[in-house]
Amino acid sequence: MPNALLNGIRTEYRVEGSGPPLLMFAPGGFDASMDKWENLGVYARIKLLDYLPAHFTCILFDRRETGQSGGRVERLTWSHYVEQGHALLEHLDIDQAHLIGGCMGCCPVAAFATTYPERTLSMVQYWPVGGAGFRLNAYRRFALHTALVETEGLQAVVDCARATTEGFGKEPKQGPWGPAIRQDEDFAKAFLTQDPAHYKLIVASTLRTLIDRDSVPGFEPEDLMQLSIPTLIIPGKDNAHAVSAARFIEECSARADYWDITPDDQTSDNAPQRIIDFLKSVK
Incomplete structure (x- = not known):
């Protein structure tokens, strides 16, 4: 497994597939290691990595302080997670990328876009965290x-x-x-x-x-509302992924594509293709 020293912290990552780059901020809440895309809950069911690498260069990584990545004791902010992803793109010599986040990975995706809009081609927000x-x-x-x-x-x-x-x-x-x-x-x-x-x-x-609000943390709504970045939003519906959280991102996104589908109806037959179709439609 390759690793890189990013902002002084070792980051474990891997790159799969070919095509336009897709930077993947892992799900799993505070346990956001890249393997969660394959073995956690809904992500194990929809099997994104069985489909996405055929169309995109998928860039996966263990978020700092998770998995095999290192860490540093300091006051953690969403900007720290943004800078890890940004530094990884620079390490790989990639100027622009699509972004996808799952669960708490949706927060740094939105924060990345508000910080580096010129490097963000689109966003996929899968089961944004939020709610009381x-x-x-x-x-x-x-x-x-x-x-x-x-x-x-x-x-x-x-x-x-x-x-x-x-x-x-x-x-x-x-x-x-x-x-x-x-x-x-x-x-x-x-x-x-x-x-x-x-x-x-x-x-x-x-x-x-x-954790500064009952809705999706990680970004200022006014910052996201100023952008015009295509955004696909796929809602969860449980104690950690309130429907209101997904709707909040929709409310703040000028070019939102909200897939109004229940979690039980999200499968490997429809979810990967919905994401692929969205990403390929981005101009």
């Missing part, structure tokens, strides 16, 4: 992690990270940097040298900057 349930669950995860730091200290965080193979989403006590702790001994050693009080401030501010 999404916000409340995110707050619960961060609260569980903070409680472990307060009661048992940073060593307990390292022990928790090493005791699981899951990411922050499924094992929240390990915190957002758990995967980086687990797969990088030097990172783990540096993690333990921090001032716990300072670290808790970073965690608290990260929650506030990442």
Whole structure:
């Protein structure tokens, strides 16, 4: 698996297929590793990677602090995730790309477009996260992690990270940097040298900057409303992917193509072709 040092952080990535470039911001909430496109929920069912590489150069990567990518303890913002994707395009010498995001990957897709509209050919927003349930669950995860730091200290965080193979989403006590702790001994050693009080401030501010509303976070609506980028929106419908979140992106997108279809009706027979047809229609 190739990797690149992007903004000082190792990023695991892979490139499949040929044709116009398609930068893929992975689903999985806070566990956004590239394998989620193939083994997570609806994405395992619709099998996008069985179809898209025949038409596009698919660029997949583990988001920083997930999978085999590295990390850095700092206040995380959506801009950090945008810059990782942008740096990967530069590393691959790609000037413009289509973007697709799944789940929480929809947030950096919209943020990327508002930051680099000249590099964004189109957007596909598959099951955008959002809704009160999404916000409340995110707050619960961060609260569980903070409680472990307060009661048992940073060593307990390292022990928790090493005791699981899951990411922050499924094992929240390990915190957002758990995967980086687990797969990088030097990172783990540096993690333990921090001032716990300072670290808790970073965690608290990260929650506030990442999850700041009951709708889709990641971008300012006024910024997205100024753009004219073709956008396909495919809604989810559960506690983390409210229909209102998909409609919010539609409301903010001047060239929205909203596929009004229920999750149960999204299959490998129709979803990949719907995305391919949309991307090929972009002029």
